[in-house]
Amino acid sequence: MAAPLTDTPHGALGLSDDELLAMYRTLLVARTLDEAALRQNRMGRAPFVVPAAGHEGCQVGTAWAMRRGIDIWVPYYRDVGVVLVAGLTPYEIFLGIFAKADDPCSGGRQMPSHWGSRRLGIISGSSPIATQIPHAAGIAYAARYRGEDTVVGCWFGDGATSEGDWHEGLNFAAIHHLPVVFVCENNRYAISVPQHKQMAVRDVADRAAGYGMPGVVVDGADVLACYAAMREAHERARRGEGPTLIECKTDRFLPHTSDDDDRTYRSPEEVERARGHDPVAVFGAYLREHAVLGPEAEDRLRAEVRAEIERAIAAAWEAPEADPATLGLHVFHEPGRGR
Amino acid sequence: MAAPLTDTPHGALGLSDDELLAMYRTLLVARTLDEAALRQNRMGRAPFVVPAAGHEGCQVGTAWAMRRGIDIWVPYYRDVGVVLVAGLTPYEIFLGIFAKADDPCSGGRQMPSHWGSRRLGIISGSSPIATQIPHAAGIAYAARYRGEDTVVGCWFGDGATSEGDWHEGLNFAAIHHLPVVFVCENNRYAISVPQHKQMAVRDVADRAAGYGMPGVVVDGADVLACYAAMREAHERARRGEGPTLIECKTDRFLPHTSDDDDRTYRSPEEVERARGHDPVAVFGAYLREHAVLGPEAEDRLRAEVRAEIERAIAAAWEAPEADPATLGLHVFHEPGRGR
Amino acid sequence: MTEKNLLTAIRDALHDEMVADERIVVLGEDVGARGGVFRLSEGWMEEFGERRVIDMPLAESAIVGVAIGMALHGLLPVAEIQFADFIHPAHDQIVSEAARIRYRSNGDFGCPLVIRAPCGGGVHGALYHSQSIEATYAHVPGIKVVMPATPADAAGLLRSALRDPDPVLFLEHKRAYRAVRGEVPDTAFTTPIGVAEVKRPGTDLTVVTYGYELHRCLEAAERLAADEGIHAEVVDVRTLAPLDVRTILDSVTRTSRALIVHEDHRSYGAGAEIAAVIAQEAFWDLDAPLVRIGGPDVPAMPFAAPLEHAFLEPEPDHIYRAMLALATA
Amino acid sequence: MTEKNLLTAIRDALHDEMVADERIVVLGEDVGARGGVFRLSEGWMEEFGERRVIDMPLAESAIVGVAIGMALHGLLPVAEIQFADFIHPAHDQIVSEAARIRYRSNGDFGCPLVIRAPCGGGVHGALYHSQSIEATYAHVPGIKVVMPATPADAAGLLRSALRDPDPVLFLEHKRAYRAVRGEVPDTAFTTPIGVAEVKRPGTDLTVVTYGYELHRCLEAAERLAADEGIHAEVVDVRTLAPLDVRTILDSVTRTSRALIVHEDHRSYGAGAEIAAVIAQEAFWDLDAPLVRIGGPDVPAMPFAAPLEHAFLEPEPDHIYRAMLALATA
Numbered sequence A, B: 001m002a003a004p005l006t007d008t009p010h011g012a013l014g015l016s017d018d019e020l021l022a023m024y025r026t027l028l029v030a031r032t033l034d035e036a037a038l039r040q041n042r043m044g045r046a047p048f049v050v051p052a053a054g055h056e057g058c059q060v061g062t063a064w065a066m067r068r069g070i071d072i073w074v075p076y077y078r079d080v081g082v083v084l085v086a087g088l089t090p091y092e093i094f095l096g097i098f099a100k101a102d103d104p105c106s107g108g109r110q111m112p113s114h115w116g117s118r119r120l121g122i123i124s125g126s127s128p129i130a131t132q133i134p135h136a137a138g139i140a141y142a143a144r145y146r147g148e149d150t151v152v153g154c155w156f157g158d159g160a161t162s163e164g165d166w167h168e169g170l171n172f173a174a175i176h177h178l179p180v181v182f183v184c185e186n187n188r189y190a191i192s193v194p195q196h197k198q199m200a201v202r203d204v205a206d207r208a209a210g211y212g213m214p215g216v217v218v219d220g221a222d223v224l225a226c227y228a229a230m231r232e233a234h235e236r237a238r239r240g241e242g243p244t245l246i247e248c249k250t251d252r253f254l255p256h257t258s259d260d261d262d263r264t265y266r267s268p269e270e271v272e273r274a275r276g277h278d279p280v281a282v283f284g285a286y287l288r289e290h291a292v293l294g295p296e297a298e299d300r301l302r303a304e305v306r307a308e309i310e311r312a313i314a315a316a317w318e319a320p321e322a323d324p325a326t327l328g329l330h331v332f333h334e335p336g337r338g339r
Numbered sequence C, D: 001m002t003e004k005n006l007l008t009a010i011r012d013a014l015h016d017e018m019v020a021d022e023r024i025v026v027l028g029e030d031v032g033a034r035g036g037v038f039r040l041s042e043g044w045m046e047e048f049g050e051r052r053v054i055d056m057p058l059a060e061s062a063i064v065g066v067a068i069g070m071a072l073h074g075l076l077p078v079a080e081i082q083f084a085d086f087i088h089p090a091h092d093q094i095v096s097e098a099a100r101i102r103y104r105s106n107g108d109f110g111c112p113l114v115i116r117a118p119c120g121g122g123v124h125g126a127l128y129h130s131q132s133i134e135a136t137y138a139h140v141p142g143i144k145v146v147m148p149a150t151p152a153d154a155a156g157l158l159r160s161a162l163r164d165p166d167p168v169l170f171l172e173h174k175r176a177y178r179a180v181r182g183e184v185p186d187t188a189f190t191t192p193i194g195v196a197e198v199k200r201p202g203t204d205l206t207v208v209t210y211g212y213e214l215h216r217c218l219e220a221a222e223r224l225a226a227d228e229g230i231h232a233e234v235v236d237v238r239t240l241a242p243l244d245v246r247t248i249l250d251s252v253t254r255t256s257r258a259l260i261v262h263e264d265h266r267s268y269g270a271g272a273e274i275a276a277v278i279a280q281e282a283f284w285d286l287d288a289p290l291v292r293i294g295g296p297d298v299p300a301m302p303f304a305a306p307l308e309h310a311f312l313e314p315e316p317d318h319i320y321r322a323m324l325a326l327a328t329a
């Protein structure tokens, strides 16, 4: 039914139909979860949520080239697509959104979307932008020191590229040829600040040369292009050739967070135009075109995903609240927990 | 006596013989001051000195394109050549070396070589590396805001390029097309750390493209080349076309400071080789070649400079010590001093 | 007089100063088109132009560092740190540069810079949108640290900060932005930096506090007077550095009992300095040990409501109870 | 037992731990070929290889940030900040990251990191090579702050820091490096973090201090005993955070008089917390007001010898005189 393998973009990448479907399913989970989280916010059940809509293509595409159980994930707050690929479940994500005691990332201590799981190799993230960049380099250094075949994926926005830590982290990784891939999800806004007030260049990727690493620009709405760029960078990293900077041109379809109102700084038309290049739609069309997914199967898949999210929300909502008695725990190491 | 103006490098630059001689004199003052300061250090009269030897070419060459009374100087601690061009005198510099009350830069509060003079437009500098880069950008912003025809010159070492502040400062200057020239005196060492452990590129100037500004590499021992590069950048800045990054390849002939011992991290041969390309000798030879300076005039000039330095040292040594009663002054504004 | 909330008082004062003095520019993340994430500078980019209302790249060290450069060259920059929690990348520029330029140049250079930072918690801000930073900077000689609790003080102190020839860190409790209202004179009055104010006179004990906690203390003091006839004097420090030691000692000398209250976690907080000063200078006047109330020594308030609440109110009515206990000790 | 200076004690302990544990790596500016600007790691790059002794680019935020990454992935990094004065660019990585990773992850992640920083003045270091930074970081929950004053404590506390599952800021007074000598056991002993030590027993007053000032206090106490028969008990705090309140209170309860001495400038310094704790917990035991000695509230020590001296010794023999005055008050 599918076209012969090597004749298609995904065939050339060695991706099977099943893998394509799994990727698409992850895109749908991310998008559905996003919409549901916003609804929970409007219902007053979630004081704060961070939408990912528009970014799912580059998140799922790049994350897909990573290996669970081996590689290390250093995402930022918008990366629901990345952490889904890394293994966090919608139920776990909603535990965070509802700030429940069992939230695996922080036990409800952090704002939602501040991912982290030692079990899954997702490094705990904070709110300050770009602090994770030197961490990613340090983790890669340690992994190589320990003789591991680990690649570190590190995601961030265009805004992050202005911070000193971004510069220092990329530079260190380049000096030591570390196995890291830096992925910039460039949606051309840091909250409201447009790209031309953040930098005087068109492509963030132009900065790579100044560190002595390759810089690549891809269409962030093209899941397969993102996957291809990441796979190549990942292989390069594993070959000991050092880091790569991948810039995914993407779009944020929604306000920065549930606290933002983006109509103050961009026009509805601009957002509408962006929505015309929706990664979920683009990939769905690709799957239909290559006969990987028919309309009925798609409907079934969407229904299944919706049901999964609804179950996750219902279960997470019922989970116990954080216990005030735990407020003072884990400032320092507590016997029996963590390392 | 000199070759026709436009036939020579300096002629093409519009530099008269008198100006060449003044430049050469400044080089000699810088070098002679340096050697004398080290002698004072060995005699136990100066606890700490920072040698500039080797850097004078790029310091004097770039500084020469600036305008006293109009432009603003943001040097770093090694820039004795820059501050001499800006108007600080050897006497004033030795007041600082001896930490005297009349030291115009800090009244003996700062280590020597931490320049600053509101009168001369030399911005007070600190020890932390690269903090002055955003200042330079801010000053340039203010100058343009106030409608001034001011260019800001900002000097730093290769080491400074690793700091976050360097990145943030250059980026801001580029975004706003500010009238700043960034001059990197790349001596390939941050104290002992060699360039390849600081960055994975050969030229610091390669980073300029990532900010959207021109990057230029010049031979730091070639005074006229440095002058030419700076003049062009200075004109560009005045035309409102924004900042330039000039990288001067230079050499530090002596240890990092009087506290350092560079034999632990580089070979005497390496230093010897560097001394073979001495900016003072190179420029002296140029002047002789172009018959701007004969051997007798050179001897006279050197003797004059030596005498000036000796006078400066003698007078500075006799100047009064800092008064302990002033320790608590100037934490905040004191009526009648500064603004 | 006009009734305003804290945010509006700050906004109006800054706006009017900008109208009056062209040297004032504001710079920070999202201050332009967005008008600030708290909407403080809404419409200002249109009104004053992009040259005076500068949307900065996401780089706090540059926000402060560039502002320092501006201050050194004739402008009066107001640098906005979007949340006080994000001031840390600018720490070096504040400590090594802004706070030292005058001292290190022996008075030759000055750095008239105002850094505004919304701080404090109680708004579900979690670990990185709830911090108190006053103690860190109060310890840095060369920078003044101001934290108004009322709209009038905010307006008056902000004007003083703008006229101050030295750097001022101006802390705004974000919960107070909309929750705290008060009368504000319509004139361009100033409130002096470095002067505390007795916000409620009393005879039985002194409560030294600042920021949002002032309001909790005032409320508890009212109830205590009504319920028990115990009269607490409440001193609003207003400026952490330089600290107005005289007003504090003056009150403690009269009441002989002192309770210090702040939201920041307790150890090495600003309350320690206040307590130390009292223990040194008013020791013989004290009839009971000093009492300090501060948050628990955890990094900051967690997000989950039960945890956030436990940080701010470890036991029901803890300030009231501490006042009562101290007054009757 | 071997007599060593502070620098050698730290060097030997760190060296032996590196031999014993491959997970330990050191990273910092000039730590490799140069062996550190204080020669602490001389020859280590050859001995342990460039992978374990890492010459960093001039970027303190990366030094700490990269070390955090290493700590998160199985190594035990020792990050060297060349001078404590240059830790400020790393402030965000320390406060927002190292000190919070455990708390924010609800205990899932730990960050076993040691940050070594030579601090303090009295060596003509001027404004930017003389600073005290302990008060700033003692206020940050999630990081331990240690400041040994003797070679034996330095060795023992460094070993504890290396075995600690959480970040430790290890402060080394650079004047003590060569000026302070003492006997150090030849075994791999540890000294517990968070435990103060009575370095000199006494009955008439308690002096609470740490760092280089310990030695000034001990010297003054000896003379005071010889001259006046007044016996000062000298408590070396050793760890600023967590502070060993019990040992301090225990001593003050016995002597009823407390003098607190540190080199850092006074206001909002570590002495404030110590004073506050005493004033709260040992109030009824005190027979005289607390006395605090700290530097003047200026940014740091100036370079010129007369100014530097005036910072460290505002009047001749000021510690001795303060002890005498307090004991006889």
Ligand SMILES: Cc1ncc(C[n+]2csc(CCOP(=O)(O)OP(=O)(O)O)c2C)c(N)n1
Residues within 6 Å of the ligand: A078, A127, A128, A129, A156, A157, A158, A159, A160, A161, A185, A187, A189, A190, A191, A252, A256, C029, C058, C060, C082, C086, C089
């Ligand atoms: C150090 C710091 N400064 C400011 C903020 C406030 N803030 C949160 S997200 C954000 C914009 C980030 O933009 P970008 O990196 O492009 O990511 P995007 O949100 O567009 O995905 C800002 C300014 C912060 N979190 N950290």
Ligand SMILES: Cc1ncc(C[n+]2csc(CCOP(=O)(O)OP(=O)(O)O)c2C)c(N)n1
Residues within 6 Å of the ligand: B078, B127, B128, B129, B156, B157, B158, B159, B160, B161, B185, B187, B189, B190, B191, B252, B256, D029, D058, D060, D082, D086, D089
């Ligand atoms: C923030 C900071 N970190 C460390 C130091 C210590 N230090 C002083 S100079 C220097 C090297 C500077 O190298 P470079 O910028 O290349 O200038 P050069 O001395 O070679 O002229 C270092 C590490 C410092 N002054 N500031």
Ligand SMILES: [Mg+2]
Residues within 6 Å of the ligand: A157, A158, A159, A185, A186, A187, A188, A189, A190, A191
């Ligand atoms: Mg963005």
Ligand SMILES: [Mg+2]
Residues within 6 Å of the ligand: B157, B158, B159, B185, B186, B187, B188, B189, B190, B191
């Ligand atoms: Mg250099």
